[in-house]
Amino acid sequence: xxNPSLGAAEFASRLTVRATQxxxxxxxxLALEHDSAWTVAALSGPAQHWDSSVQQRLGIALAEQCSxxxxxxxxxxxxxxxxQDLAEALGWSEVVLARLTGSDGVLxxxxxxxxxxxxxxxxxxxxxxxxxxxASVALENVRLFSRIEWSRKQWVQDFDAIxxxxxxxxxxxxxxxxxxxxxxxxxVPPAAAVGRQIGxxxxxxxxxxxxxxxxxxxxxxxxxDFTHAVGNRTYLISTSHIPAAENGQGRTIHVxxxxxxxxxxxxxxxRERDFNRNILNNTESMIxxxxxxxxxxxxxxx
Numbered sequence: 001x002x003n004p005s006l007g008a009a010e011f012a013s014r015l016t017v018r019a020t021q022x023x024x025x026x027x028x029x030l031a032l033e034h035d036s037a038w039t040v041a042a043l044s045g046p047a048q049h050w051d052s053s054v055q056q057r058l059g060i061a062l063a064e065q066c067s068x069x070x071x072x073x074x075x076x077x078x079x080x081x082x083x084q085d086l087a088e089a090l091g092w093s094e095v096v097l098a099r100l101t102g103s104d105g106v107l108x109x110x111x112x113x114x115x116x117x118x119x120x121x122x123x124x125x126x127x128x129x130x131x132x133x134x135a136s137v138a139l140e141n142v143r144l145f146s147r148i149e150w151s152r153k154q155w156v157q158d159f160d161a162i163x164x165x166x167x168x169x170x171x172x173x174x175x176x177x178x179x180x181x182x183x184x185x186x187x188v189p190p191a192a193a194v195g196r197q198i199g200x201x202x203x204x205x206x207x208x209x210x211x212x213x214x215x216x217x218x219x220x221x222x223x224x225d226f227t228h229a230v231g232n233r234t235y236l237i238s239t240s241h242i243p244a245a246e247n248g249q250g251r252t253i254h255v256x257x258x259x260x261x262x263x264x265x266x267x268x269x270x271r272e273r274d275f276n277r278n279i280l281n282n283t284e285s286m287i288x289x290x291x292x293x294x295x296x297x298x299x300x301x302x
Contacts, residue, residue: 007142007146008041008142008143008146009041009042011138011139011142012030012032012041012042013042013044015028015030015042015111015135015138016028016029016030016042016043016044016045016111017044018131019044019111019113019128019131020044020045020113022127022128022131023096023113023116023120023124023127023128024116024117025045025096025113025114025115025116025117026045026046026092026114026115026116026117027043027044027045027046027047027092027113027114027115028043028044028045028111028112028113028114029042029043029044029058029062029111029112029114030042030109030110030111030112031058031059031062031063031109031110031112032108032109032139033063033107033108033109038059038060038062038063039059040055040056040058040059041109043055045114047090047091047092047114048088048089048090048091049089049090054086054089054090057086057089058082058086058090061081061082061083061086062082062097062110062112063110065081065082065097065110066097066099066107066109066110067107072098072099072101072129072132073096073097073098073099073125073128073129073132074096074097075094075095075096075097075120076094076095077093077094077095078090078092078093078094078095078114081095081097082095090114092114092115093115094114094115094116095112095113095114095115096112096113096116096120096128097110097111097112097113098110098111098112098128098129098131098132099132100132100135100136100139101136102136102140103137103140108136108139108140108143109139111131111132111135113128159179160179160180160181161180162179162181163181164181164255164256164257164258165179165181165182165185165203165255165256165257166178166179166181166182166253166254166255166256167179167182167198167203167253167254167256168251168252168253168254169198169213169251169252169254170249170250170251170252171244171249171250171251171252172211173197173198173199173208173210173211173212173213174195174196174197174198175193175194175195175196175197175198175201176194176251177194178190178193178194182203182256185203186201186203197210197211198213198214198215199212199213199214203256204228204230204235204256205230205231206228206230213252213254215228215237215239215254215256216239216252217239223238223239223240223241224238224239225237225238225239226239227259228256232260233258233260234258234259234260234263235256235257235258235259236256236257236259237254237255237256237257238254238255238257239252239253239254239255240252240253280300280301281300281301281302282301283300283302284302285300285302286299286300286302287299287300287302
């Protein structure tokens, strides 16, 4: 039930509901630590006041109790563990607190039961501790999956932010991935191009027989660059071949960069440089250029 794919909010809600039902308590609260700050992640059951100020005070009080070294499970009067004012605001008499710790011993949070209605037996304490232990593992997994999902989304955003055209295909020439720049060139949603043959996309006016790629070279080097001209535009195509993993297949990544402007600027620079050099070398004047140390840095042919 505490499936890590639920997400932090759904996990916290299910945990407090299940704890309340299993232990026949009046209420349950889960407070979590994040970036040195404590917040109430979920509440289950009634209290006299559940407003934001009371929740904030409750999170601070639970954090203080968790910071006290000792056993993982603590129980006692709510007025003693939470403070008289907060206990009265909540209307609680007794509380039971269980620390949630990660595999490395780092404190993740605390699970609080309010008014179980009886003194918990040894077996009930063991059940509550087991619940807290399973919740710790699930919470750690939730945070791990959340970081992985955040990293994946961040990678997708970074991938789509690249202005160069990028396409990934398998060994049969089927498109596996493309970035937003390529989707805009093709004028189709990215999902519409996935699964199609790369030769059918007519990318840069290039086509290829089914199952092959117009940009893959026959020798299949691990990494290679070559230029591709289309009309008055020139593209630098960088190709990387990823070998097949176990029970998988190889992938090929093509990055298509429009180099027309830089190449044209380089040609203009070369023309101007050659033109100026011809003038300097064919003039009747003798031209000598010295640097600040008095060393000759240029002399024309004359």
